[in-house]
Amino acid sequence: MKIFFKKKQIVENYTSNIESKRIDELEEMIDSLNDNINKEVNIPSDVLNSFRINDTLNQEIWDGDKLIPEIKNKLTKIATDFYNELNLPEEVKLKDIIFTGSLANYNWSSFSDVDLHVVLDFSKLEGAETFKEDFFYSQKALWNQNHDITIKSFPVEIYAQDVSAKLVATAVYSIKFDKWVLKPEREKFKINKKVIKQKA
Numbered sequence: 001m002k003i004f005f006k007k008k009q010i011v012e013n014y015t016s017n018i019e020s021k022r023i024d025e026l027e028e029m030i031d032s033l034n035d036n037i038n039k040e041v042n043i044p045s046d047v048l049n050s051f052r053i054n055d056t057l058n059q060e061i062w063d064g065d066k067l068i069p070e071i072k073n074k075l076t077k078i079a080t081d082f083y084n085e086l087n088l089p090e091e092v093k094l095k096d097i098i099f100t101g102s103l104a105n106y107n108w109s110s111f112s113d114v115d116l117h118v119v120l121d122f123s124k125l126e127g128a129e130t131f132k133e134d135f136f137y138s139q140k141a142l143w144n145q146n147h148d149i150t151i152k153s154f155p156v157e158i159y160a161q162d163v164s165a166k167l168v169a170t171a172v173y174s175i176k177f178d179k180w181v182l183k184p185e186r187e188k189f190k191i192n193k194k195v196i197k198q199k200a
Contacts, residue, residue, distance in 0.1 A: 053186060058108045060152040065183070067099070067173060074151060075099065075175050079118050082143055082158050088125070095119040095163050097175040103154060104171040105184040114156040116175075122162040136160035 056062075061071050079097040101115030102108045122132050140159050149156040161167065171184035 052109075053106050054108060055106075055186075057106065057184070058103055058112075058152075061103055061154075065180070067175065067178065071151060072175055072178065075114070075116055075156075078149060078156055078158065079116055079175070083118050083120075085143070086139055086160075088120070092120055092124045094176075095121060096177070098161065098167070098181070099173040099175055100167065100169045100171060104173050106186045112154055114151050114154050116156055116158045117161040117167070118158065119161050119163050121164075123164070 057065060061068060076097060080094070083094045096119040098117040098119060099114065100117060102112040103114055122129070122136075125132055127135075143158055147156075169182065172181040173179070174181050
């Protein structure tokens with residue numbers, strides 16, 4: 001018997017006979033959660049100090065504000081390999097490869113990763129929008145799980161993006177066309193480390 005609790009949440013073989021052992025495990029989890037909620041988080045200084053604006057883009061990735069050709073070629077290969085492994089119908093072309101996130105901006109740090117977006121036209125595929133989104137999300141998750149890829153010690157996080165989707169970002173670089181779609185601006189702002197600690 002299947003019980004549908006919420007959207008996309010299915011419980012197989014539901015039974016009303018809940019073992020007391022399960023209740024004990026649940027109570028232990030609740031106690032553990034309460035203990036952890038009340039603990040003060042100790043944020044290492046290197047993590048806290050990573051919240052800053054740099055004078056330049058990361059010069060291991062960028063030559064001034066132009067993507068280093070070796071980096072461009074590697075990112076193109078990664079994105080193309082991901083696209084090819086999707087085994088999509090021939091009409092679903094690779095529209096663009098986008099580099100975004102902190103490493104495409106001045107707020108990069110040693111904790112940054114390479115946000116690599118493969119831009120596709122989802123409308124060329126059959127099926128409901130949620131089905132297509134779920135398919136690409138699962139493929140992205142599998143790829144990132146099975147491929148430990150880094151560029152200059154930064155992990156590469158790949159993502160399939162619909163060509164019609166609005167990307168909310170402060171920096172977007174087209175790797176395919178080797179130019180800025182949205183060039184980052186170095187803005188000065190003061191970071192309140194006390195607030196960051198409180199939020200953590």
